[in-house]
Amino acid sequence: MNLLIVDDSLIVRNAIERCVQNGEISSVFRAENGQEAVEMFAHHRPELVTMDLTMPKLDGLQAISRIRSIEPNSSILVISALNSHKTAMEAISRGACGFLTKPFTEREVGEALEELAAHARRIAH
């Protein structure tokens, strides 16, 4: 399985990548805005995506919609500083599978990625 990490912050991308311990994840791609994320997704078709919301060019909510229109079965986890329930439900109605609020610990992201991978496996079968 492949993972696409989308966040406009370099250190957040690094931090999420450090959390990847799942042996099933073979490649990690990185994008720093929504537009780049959609392009990367169309090209590499990763099964897993972590998505920031507040980003330049194309924001996370729009990126989720576009990715889901490319691949309705993609597993997307939002990792954002926005903690409002309304925003979270909006992201989920557009096709996200879960929502994690920043700041996060590496353990939280590690466990969330495990859940996300398990979810993707279930869909594939």
Added chain:
Amino acid sequence: MEADQLRLFKQITLDYFSKLAPDDEPALGEPYLQFGEARVLDYTSWVEIRGEYDGCLYLTSPTPMLEELLGINGEPEVSERTLLDMCRELSNVLAGNASQAFGGHWEISVPHSLSRGMVNGLELPESTFVMPIRWRDSESLLVVGLTQPSERRA
């Protein structure tokens, strides 16, 4: 800006540190009104806020604190780009974490880095507060200015 809102930003700041550095609580200075020339430290990041409240928030930090923050965020690279990124990310988290408490009508911009001259050129709401965050021997300033709905209507 009301007392409750100030308390909220205090709490968000405390929560951030208690999650990433649980043994090392920051000391938050009493917030004071922004007066005259703004204090500007090594790196400054600014977030615009729109929604039920309009305004902005910026964080200005000295290099040593950002270095320490990179440490608790697990980032080994200490360079101009990661220091700046850390400042932007922290301003993003502090602004974003307020969104639920403000009823979800809370849109925040992507963080922008500001130079010293730009900070003093900012047009801040009349009641803009500065909250000093002292942590591991250095001090950052969180500056928050929000316009209340009633003020806007008038």
Added chain:
Amino acid sequence: MAEAFIQRLTPQSTLAELPAYGLTLDVESRGKEAGRLFESDPDLPGIVVTKAGRVRFVLSRGQYLRLVSRNFGHEVFDPRPIQLMLDTLDADDEPLILEDRTAIQDAVGRALRRPRALIYEPIVVRSSPGSGREIAVVDFPDLLRADSRISALRNTQMEQILATVEEGFMMVDAEGRIATERSASVGKIFGIDPAAGLPLPVFLEPLLGEEKAELCKGYLATLFNPNVIEKLIADINPLLRAQVRTRNGTTKFLRFRFVRGLENGTIQRILVKIEDISREVELEEERRAEEMRAKERIGRIFEVVRADPGPLAAFIRKLSPELKRVRQWLDPEKGDLSFEDRLAQVYRVLHGLKGEAGLVGLDSFQRKAHLLEQQLTAARRSSELEVATLERLRNGLGELESAQDEIRSAIEQLRGLSAASADAVPSADPRRAHGAQGSRPINGREVVPFWDGMPGWIDKMSQRMGKPARFYTEAKADELPAQYRSPLRDVLIQLVRNSIVHGLEEPELRRKTGKPALATLQLAIRRHEDRGQLEVIFQDDGRGLDWQRIAERAQQLGLAARTRAELSRSIFTAGFSTAEQTDLDAGRGVGLDLVKTKLEGLGGSIYAHSEPGTFCAFQILLPIGP
């Protein structure tokens, strides 16, 4: 960052559990000895300097570095006795020495009351005899860190309460409808049993309000969405802490948790767990409020320490009359100004005070003034009744008045309680403010009276105790030797407290007995050059000493006292105090015995004189040089 000692602390921890550094040097040792010690241990915060075996001073790393980093610092200090460093530092204050069994939180309080120049310096800890290392130095930051850790530990008691909470359960189907099966406590928690078949959001709407009910509906839909990972939406459960208004009008806090019920891999229903967490929320709010108050108290002390003494004194001086004027304008019964004029006047004063508070560094006061100013701006536009507006503004003003009290009490704490600090902190006296820029007025021209600032303090405190009193004196500041100023100030504070709390009657009783309602506290100083004595008399016109009760108490304590002279001496015995309660103003356990000890330490003495129902006077005699 977190050292091991922090982890081992308990809420009962004492100074004995902090890292201590037991290095000692005699004042006659060379300066380079100190340098060698500081170099060999980079963590060493300070060295105890002794003279003839007695603790004389703590030379902190900071002080040492400041000295040797001067031009030719090493050349000057290294080959010479440490005494020279002490002389250069003008170190005539005794360091703070505390027993090792002192609780950490008490120790922080004591350390913070030191003169401001010394507030960050290490403290000396004395351990019980025979334990080997008898004297050691503890770093002040270590003490602060330990204090905050202990505060955190005290919070864990809340977790135990959680365990005893009664939980309610119910089931909800894919349409959000409540099923028949539910636990018995559901009805108890909501004050009403939900009807089976009723959708959960509809049931909750009158209890939670429309917005939360809508979020609940959205969240249930999310849970039934098979694309959503259950564990990854726990963060956004909108009812993790929901405030509920029950039918009988009470308010509760409930925690809702949602668990998917799967059948053959599809989500059939949701199990809803409900706990009443009101007690937990209440405790947490109390704790937060207390934490904030404690932080604000300390913050205020630091503000005062940081503030520029001259302007601060000027500001404090004008503050009280200004706030009194504001209160009058906000009182519709007083004066015949129009509503608009009242608001305009108040705004003008408030705005001025806000600016000045900012200039002198009283950030907390400035913030409060600003918030009141905003209320005022809003009030000018509102359609509310004028009387109601004024009342609301008066409440807001109360906040400012209490901020004023707190600033004054921070100043008093810094001034009154630390013996040597009288010169370090500003005062409300104009003469003092004038000469406050330098450290010590030496030529006797601008001598600061030791009762400086007391009239205002007495005014406030006596009002608060419901026994208004006025302070009156004709004494002149230069009538007494400088070394008596600070101890006499402590003594006077104690005597004034005693007077107001125990000596003065309520105004009503005073009127009945033909006295003026406003009590008088008087201070007189006389120099008796012939006897080489200074006489200080403090007198109140209160109820006087109760000889009967004093005789009973003396008997209880087994004191042989029968005559008035003997009885009046007995009140200075340790443990004599007959106060029923201690509070802030009565002073905690600092009784007349300590006053006596303090004066005897100066070679002086104290006597009490009293006429029941008329007065009580304390006469202090101190030696003066020829």
